[in-house]
Amino acid sequence: MNAGKVLFPVLLGLSLAAGAAHAQQAAPQAPADEMKAAVDDKFRQLDANGDGTISQEESTKMKGLAERFQSADKNKDGKLDRGEFGLAMGG
Ligand SMILES: [Ca+2]
Numbered sequence: 001m002n003a004g005k006v007l008f009p010v011l012l013g014l015s016l017a018a019g020a021a022h023a024q025q026a027a028p029q030a031p032a033d034e035m036k037a038a039v040d041d042k043f044r045q046l047d048a049n050g051d052g053t054i055s056q057e058e059s060t061k062m063k064g065l066a067e068r069f070q071s072a073d074k075n076k077d078g079k080l081d082r083g084e085f086g087l088a089m090g091g
């Protein structure tokens, strides 16, 4: 009966391969940085006139933002700066 001797290395190989695949998936990432970059991109897209803030009118281009505008505008100057936008977006 050689089945056990053959099977063991095969199973070992499979588990090593699975471990390697798992390690690859868990490779170090920077989700916070990616989130920040995505928010930066979105902010620039919304800031149509490029003045560095998002007006109420500009906020209407993003679904759901206009509804949150008043609460997002922490200093109540009628526009969202990058910090206020980041807070509203969670980034
Ligand atoms: Ca603007």
Ligand SMILES: [Ca+2]
Residues within 6 Å of the ligand: 073, 074, 075, 076, 077, 078, 079, 080, 081, 084
């Ligand atoms: Ca503001």
